[in-house]
Amino acid sequence: MCGIVGIVLGDQTQLASPELFNASMILQHRGQDAAGMVTNGNGGRLYQCKGNGMARDVFTQKRMTGLIGNMGIAHLRYPTAGSSANSEAQPFYVNSPYGITLSHNGNLVNGSYLKEYLDKEVHRHINTDSDSELLLNIFAAKLQNYNKARVNNEDIFNALKGVYQECRGAYACTGMIAGYCVFGFRDPHGIRPLLFGERTHPETGVKDYMLASESIALEAAGFTNLRDFKPGEAVIIPRDTMVPEFRQVVPAKTFTPDIFEYVYFARTDSILDGVSVYRSRIKMGEKLAQNINRQFGGLAKENIDVVIPVPDTARHSALACAGELGIPYREGFNKNRYIGRTFIMPDQKERVSSVRRKLNAMSLEFKDRNVLLVDDSIVRGTTSKEIVQMAREAGAKKVFFASCAPPIRFNHIYGIDLADTRALVAYNRDDEQVSKEIHADRVFYQDLEDLKEACKYAGVDDFEVGVFTGKYITGVEDRYLQELEKVRAQNQRIKEIAARREAAEAAGESTAIGFDDVMDVSAKAADTDIGLYNVGDYQ
Numbered sequence: 001m002c003g004i005v006g007i008v009l010g011d012q013t014q015l016a017s018p019e020l021f022n023a024s025m026i027l028q029h030r031g032q033d034a035a036g037m038v039t040n041g042n043g044g045r046l047y048q049c050k051g052n053g054m055a056r057d058v059f060t061q062k063r064m065t066g067l068i069g070n071m072g073i074a075h076l077r078y079p080t081a082g083s084s085a086n087s088e089a090q091p092f093y094v095n096s097p098y099g100i101t102l103s104h105n106g107n108l109v110n111g112s113y114l115k116e117y118l119d120k121e122v123h124r125h126i127n128t129d130s131d132s133e134l135l136l137n138i139f140a141a142k143l144q145n146y147n148k149a150r151v152n153n154e155d156i157f158n159a160l161k162g163v164y165q166e167c168r169g170a171y172a173c174t175g176m177i178a179g180y181c182v183f184g185f186r187d188p189h190g191i192r193p194l195l196f197g198e199r200t201h202p203e204t205g206v207k208d209y210m211l212a213s214e215s216i217a218l219e220a221a222g223f224t225n226l227r228d229f230k231p232g233e234a235v236i237i238p239r240d241t242m243v244p245e246f247r248q249v250v251p252a253k254t255f256t257p258d259i260f261e262y263v264y265f266a267r268t269d270s271i272l273d274g275v276s277v278y279r280s281r282i283k284m285g286e287k288l289a290q291n292i293n294r295q296f297g298g299l300a301k302e303n304i305d306v307v308i309p310v311p312d313t314a315r316h317s318a319l320a321c322a323g324e325l326g327i328p329y330r331e332g333f334n335k336n337r338y339i340g341r342t343f344i345m346p347d348q349k350e351r352v353s354s355v356r357r358k359l360n361a362m363s364l365e366f367k368d369r370n371v372l373l374v375d376d377s378i379v380r381g382t383t384s385k386e387i388v389q390m391a392r393e394a395g396a397k398k399v400f401f402a403s404c405a406p407p408i409r410f411n412h413i414y415g416i417d418l419a420d421t422r423a424l425v426a427y428n429r430d431d432e433q434v435s436k437e438i439h440a441d442r443v444f445y446q447d448l449e450d451l452k453e454a455c456k457y458a459g460v461d462d463f464e465v466g467v468f469t470g471k472y473i474t475g476v477e478d479r480y481l482q483e484l485e486k487v488r489a490q491n492q493r494i495k496e497i498a499a500r501r502e503a504a505e506a507a508g509e510s511t512a513i514g515f516d517d518v519m520d521v522s523a524k525a526a527d528t529d530i531g532l533y534n535v536g537d538y539q
């Protein structure tokens with residue numbers, strides 16, 4: 001999924017890096033895999049700091065002091081398609097033309113075509129399996145076409161038009177051209193979010209401008225007059241004129257934001273494309289309640305004693321659901337926020353599941369009651385199953401499980417790495433089969449139309465809901481989904497072997513991992529990493 005930021009400060013003596021730091025902390029929930037920022041100021045030089053891990057660990061005080069300049073961009077990476085093994089932290093950088101750096105949130109569906117185009121047509125080397133590197137190089141290649149010593153807004157808009165023509169998928173981006181500007185753009189379907197805001201210095205009247213994935217990052221820094229980018233719209237904020245220029249670069253194809261932002265991903269206090277995430281979650285709870293009551297033939301109250309949320313995302317919906325049903329709401333699960341990774345010896349079976357390490361059921365709230373557990377969604381079903389089991393062990397009589405989202409039966413292809421289709425518990429299963437699978441007495445899903453209704457806003461046409469329907473708004477290349485599953489499987493294997501090796505090393509058993517495994521890892525990594533390089537029969 002990822003979080004992106006861009007900022008230009010009107011006072012050229014001010015530093016952009018502390019602002020980028022603060023925004024990164026606020027957008028941390030959008031990606032904990034890697035963090036990075038690039039700044040630029042009086043000279044042409046770009047200053048960067050990036051690495052794997054959380055923003056607070058990557059952006060240390062010591063590293064931050066070197067990041068000078070009044071403009072910059074930042075990125076928080078969420079692992080897409082399980083490919084964090086081989087990808088670099090963003091923002092990505094290309095030196096030609098002009099020195100461009102880019103942060104991208106989303107996923108492209110015609111990446112294999114773009115790779116080939118970059119190799120055979122414009123001869124650019126791609127060194128990771130990240131779509132973001134493809135996107136940046138397409139932009140650079142288009143901009144290169146004008147073959148000018150100095151860039152201007154017109155060239156950038158034209159180059160972006162080229163990006164829109166080549167790149168299919170979801171993309172919200174912030175970018176920077178050394179010494180010239182910060183820019184931002186959103187895909188022609190508006191799948192991933194991006195907002196713009198301004199801030200006026202109370203004494204000097206000097207203006208600052210900022211771009212971010214979620215409104216809360218802008219609001220927290222005192223930016224106002226927020227506006228969501230329209231699908232196909234871009235902005236350029238040149239450092240010297242400080243006059244933002246917006247342009248509808250290509251006509252919007254549809255305005256269909258990804259509904260998963262509301263279900264699960266975005267922060268509750270954000271407002272995206274005119275819809276409060278909090279309010280949408282309240283409505284999801286109410287609609288879900290009505291649906292459940294219908295399924296009980298109007299007798300939900302007679303069948304359910306208590307509504308208990310699975311923390312944290314589902315809390316607001318669960319409370320609204322309980323209110324609508326007229327059934328008591330109780331916090332039956334206590335969540336431990338301080339669980340990090342655990343330590344497992346090589347031959348030791350994991351004794352307690354990660355769910356149980358994080359959650360504890362309070363018996364008093366479950367004992368001899370028919371409980372309705374409410375979660376934001378059900379993906380693989382393994383967590384849900386464990387939670388149902390915990391409720392039973394705590395003494396619940398009957399355990400009903402409700403999901404604020406409809407059944408997830410398909411891949412998420414625009415940047416939220418859920419699972420392979422076959423690993424989804426609702427894949428090829430109806431409600432009854434799912435409840436059997438997770439050992440619940442009954443499972444209730446949100447109706448898709450109800451979910452859309454809960455997030456509805458006049459400015460938006462519809463939503464991207466491919467995870468529920470299998471119909472994706474941008475269409476998909478024939479082989480894309482198979483490729484995705486292959487990459488996932490390979491990366492899963494790399495992860496497992498790495499974990500085994502780490503555990504063996506920790507136990508002082510350097511020989512625990514066979515040579516075969518190691519060879520296997522490097523072979524697989526290479527094959528998913530660099531698809532094209534200067535070897536092969538292409539003339």
Ligand SMILES: *[C@@H]1O[C@H](CO)[C@@H](O)[C@H](O)[C@H]1NC(C)=O
Nearest residue numbers: 017018019020021022023221
């Ligand atoms: C960043 O956040 C901290 C704590 O909220 C605040 O004190 C500081 O002024 C902020 N910095 C900038 C540059 O906004």
Ligand SMILES: *[C@@H]1O[C@H](CO)[C@@H](O)[C@H](O)[C@H]1NC(C)=O
Nearest residue numbers: 110113164165166167168477
């Ligand atoms: C995506 O890839 C196809 C080739 O599979 C190409 O023809 C097309 O121009 C690309 N871009 C878009 C926006 O569809």
